[in-house]
Amino acid sequence: MMKTPLAHSPRKGTGAQTYLKHITQVNSRANTNAKAASQFYKGDRAKFLEVVHSAALYHDLGKLDEKNQEVLSRISKEKLPIPHEDAGVAALLGLWRTEAAALVMAHHAGLFDAEQESEKKSHIFRDVRHIACINNTVADHVNSLLDQYCSLHLDAGLPTLSIQDKQPLHKCGFTRRIALSCLVDADHGDTAQNYGREIPVTKLETRWAERLAALNHYVEELEETSSRDPLRRQVYQTCRDAAISEPMRCCDAPVGSGKTTAVMAHLLQVAQKLGLRHIIVVLPYTNIIKQSVEVYRKALVLPGERPEDVVAEHHHRADFSTVDLRQLATLWQAPVIVTTAVQFFETLASHHPAGLRKLHELPGSAVFVDEVHAALPSHLWGQAWKWLETWMREWSGYLVLASGSLPRFWETEEMAELIGKDQHVSDLLHDDLRKELNEAEQKRIQYRSVEDILNIDGLIKLALKHKGPRVIILNTVQSAAVVADVLQRRGHQVMHLSTALAPNDRDRIVDRILARLKGSFNDWTLIATSCVEAGMNFSFCSGFRERAATASLIQVGGRVSRGAEFDDAVVWDFLLEDDLITQNPDLALSRRVLGSLFESGDVNMLTPGELAKLAMQQELTEGDFERARELMEMERLMRYPLVSKLARVIASDTRTIVVSRDLAEAICDGKKIDRRDLLRGSVQMWTSKISKKTLPIELLSGHPDDSDALYFWKSEYDPDFLGYMAGALPILRTTKEQVFIA
Numbered sequence: 013m014m015k016t017p018l019a020h021s022p023r024k025g026t027g028a029q030t031y032l033k034h035i036t037q038v039n040s041r042a043n044t045n046a047k048a049a050s051q052f053y054k055g056d057r058a059k060f061l062e063v064v065h066s067a068a069l070y071h072d073l074g075k076l077d078e079k080n081q082e083v084l085s086r087i088s089k090e091k092l093p094i095p096h097e098d099a100g101v102a103a104l105l106g107l108w109r110t111e112a113a114a115l116v117m118a119h120h121a122g123l124f125d126a127e128q129e130s131e132k133k134s135h136i137f138r139d140v141r142h143i144a145c146i147n148n149t150v151a152d153h154v155n156s157l158l159d160q161y162c163s164l165h166l167d168a169g170l171p172t173l174s175i176q177d178k179q180p181l182h183k184c185g186f187t188r189r190i191a192l193s194c195l196v197d198a199d200h201g202d203t204a205q206n207y208g209r210e211i212p213v214t215k216l217e218t219r220w221a222e223r224l225a226a227l228n229h230y231v232e233e234l235e236e237t238s239s240r241d242p243l244r245r246q247v248y249q250t251c252r253d254a255a256i257s258e259p260m261r262c263c264d265a266p267v268g269s270g271k272t273t274a275v276m277a278h279l280l281q282v283a284q285k286l287g288l289r290h291i292i293v294v295l296p297y298t299n300i301i302k303q304s305v306e307v308y309r310k311a312l313v314l315p316g317e318r319p320e321d322v323v324a325e326h327h328h329r330a331d332f333s334t335v336d337l338r339q340l341a342t343l344w345q346a347p348v349i350v351t352t353a354v355q356f357f358e359t360l361a362s363h364h365p366a367g368l369r370k371l372h373e374l375p376g377s378a379v380f381v382d383e384v385h386a387a388l389p390s391h392l393w394g395q396a397w398k399w400l401e402t403w404m405r406e407w408s409g410y411l412v413l414a415s416g417s418l419p420r421f422w423e424t425e426e427m428a429e430l431i432g433k434d435q436h437v438s439d440l441l442h443d444d445l446r447k448e449l450n451e452a453e454q455k456r457i458q459y460r461s462v463e464d465i466l467n468i469d470g471l472i473k474l475a476l477k478h479k480g481p482r483v484i485i486l487n488t489v490q491s492a493a494v495v496a497d498v499l500q501r502r503g504h505q506v507m508h509l510s511t512a513l514a515p516n517d518r519d520r521i522v523d524r525i526l527a528r529l530k531g532s533f534n535d536w537t538l539i540a541t542s543c544v545e546a547g548m549n550f551s552f553c554s555g556f557r558e559r560a561a562t563a564s565l566i567q568v569g570g571r572v573s574r575g576a577e578f579d580d581a582v583v584w585d586f587l588l589e590d591d592l593i594t595q596n597p598d599l600a601l602s603r604r605v606l607g608s609l610f611e612s613g614d615v616n617m618l619t620p621g622e623l624a625k626l627a628m629q630q631e632l633t634e635g636d637f638e639r640a641r642e643l644m645e646m647e648r649l650m651r652y653p654l655v656s657k658l659a660r661v662i663a664s665d666t667r668t669i670v671v672s673r674d675l676a677e678a679i680c681d682g683k684k685i686d687r688r689d690l691l692r693g694s695v696q697m698w699t700s701k702i703s704k705k706t707l708p709i710e711l712l713s714g715h716p717d718d719s720d721a722l723y724f725w726k727s728e729y730d731p732d733f734l735g736y737m738a739g740a741l742p743i744l745r746t747t748k749e750q751v752f753i754a
């Protein structure tokens with residue numbers, strides 16, 4: 013007779029977890045998640061709850077196999093000899109619960125590829141791999157013991173399910189992802205709690221009305237610093253008081269017009285009236301999160317609250333699935349969440365359990381996509397729009413798209429072919445106010461292009477001819493570090509800001525930049541990457557932008573003469589080639605389109621929104637349209653791993669690299685690590701560069717092939733200037749290796 017069955021093996025200082033306890037707690041957590049999300053569901057709520065409950069009840073049925081129990085009974089990190097998902101899949105398929113079976117199959121491996129599953133014919137969703145230890149396929153082994161597993165499940169004190177009418181898989185990938193999220197969050201959370209590695213997260217009351225009152229007071233107390241302040245106040249009042257009509261709105265107020273607070277005021281009104289759970293602010297770059305978070309924490313936190321509990325900041329992705337690191341997964345649980353476009357949109361597209369863990373928090377939330385022009389490449393908007401439509405229509409979502417150069421891409425013929433005609437998105441601002449804002453914007457800044465291709469010497473000579481303070485933005489981390497290093501070696505006053513620096517260090521440098529911009533010394537230069545293009549309250553005298561996307565050039569204009577304080581302000585577009593200057597291949601099409609727009613003279617003739625829309629339209633016409641259709645077709649065909657791959661916002665795969673030695677040692681020692689500390693003490697680096705072993709990187713946790721592998725940067729790290737590029741540059745000069753993050 014089998015001893016009390018286990019779900020998790022013992023660890024040092026932690027006893028084994030029984031099967032009964034794990035299944036009971038996962039089922040409870042998953043049902044709680046599903047009930048909270050389904051309050052906002054306009055589909056078949058009872059069916060959704062039943063699917064999640066069924067999957068939670070049977071998800072670990074295969075752990076009852078004797079061979080698996082033998083491993084679970086001892087202190088061990090061995091993989092279970094019999095893949096444990098297949099038993100739950102088999103049991104649920106036998107009960108005609110196909111959708112629940114798909115979730116059980118996916119709760120470790122990820123969502124399925126329907127084409128690959130169809131090739132299995134009668135073995136759909138089953139594990140047909142041959143396992144040496146049983147000299148059989150997993151499916152055949154499970155079939156022979158399935159009745160025994162179910163009896164042990166019942167004997168452990170757990171209920172079983174009855175057979176139901178046969179129902180095929182539904183076609184909605186978005187809803188399937190939410191259901192899997194409910195299950196995975198419960199499973200990962202209970203496992204982390206069992207091993208004492210889950211740091212409790214304080215869930216606060218939303219208190220939307222009180223936060224709106226606090227925001228109103230904050231805005232009223234702001235000092236007037238610019239001639240544009242009356243327009244800012246008008247934008248705030250108009251957005252705050254806008255009627256709540258359809259669930260998708262837009263706001264194209266130019267840079268410096270106060271969108272950060274104005275759109276938040278509107279969403280607080282919406283959240284209060286509709287009883288929403290979260291407000292999620294989506295920004296294009298990790299570096300601009302700090303500034304928005306600081307504003308929101310000053311404006312929205314009420315007496316007695318911890319700011320980080322009210323406004324959560326999420327930098328690069330940190331979705332870990334391994335048992336040791338699950339507690340570090342970034343979850344959407346605070347009233348207000350500020351995150352990146354990469355994390356938000358790749359969560360919608362994900363097939364991977366760890367990536368989806370937070371998605372069940374999205375129903376009944378409001379989302380503010382700021383700087384929408386830079387949020388996604390053109391070819392990803394078709395499918396992203398479809399997901400957002402489903403979320404708004406079926407899961408009670410509310411969306412605002414905003415930008416100082418808002419491309420109304422949904423009005424183009426190309427996008428209409430992808431997402432349907434007659435897409436109407438109403439403006440938060442009325443036409444007269446939008447016209448007044450655009451007229452002020454066109455007087456503020458001009459854009460010019462350098463005809464010849466520059467080398468580093470030529471770029472420095474061009475920049476130093478113009479008044480400081482100057483900002484030079486380059487396309488890769490490596491290029492920015494190389495130019496900054498050359499400038500410093502030549503004795504010029506230079507600062508550097510890129511994702512080669514961890515968020516903690518970037519925040520300090522941002523503070524120094526702001527302080528220096530307020531000072532009287534102006535002969536200095538900031539070298540940066542695109543992370544400073546949007547959302548930063550910087551105002552330089554001169555700007556220089558290595559050619560990239562049209563919208564990027566426009567956004568740099570928002571960092572030059574931001575308050576119209578400099579006459580004849582210009583942003584220069586240029587091409588750069590030199591030793592160790594690297595190119596981001598993902599920018600090839602958008603660079604070509606911007607070049608053609610300079611040739612046609614459209615750059616300075618059109619409003620920022622019109623220019624960004626025209627550029628996006630040309631990008632779709634010149635190659636992105638077919639990519640957009642391919643992604644949408646893969647989603648329709650339920651080929652989820654391919655969708656996840658095709659929908660990557662940043663095409664190249666990255667890994668998390670810890671740069672703090674203290675943090676690395678704590679992880680190695682198995683200590684509890686707050687997910688915020690991990691995010692703020694690490695950087696991201698391309699996997700392809702890690703695998704070449706040229707750089708001094710050490711594996712801390714996980715397997716190198718796993719997406720959640722965690723590394724440590726062993727070489728020099730300069731927190732005040734070049735970040736990890738201080739250690740990388742000497743290696744690059746020797747090997748001519750290229751390593752950068754676009």
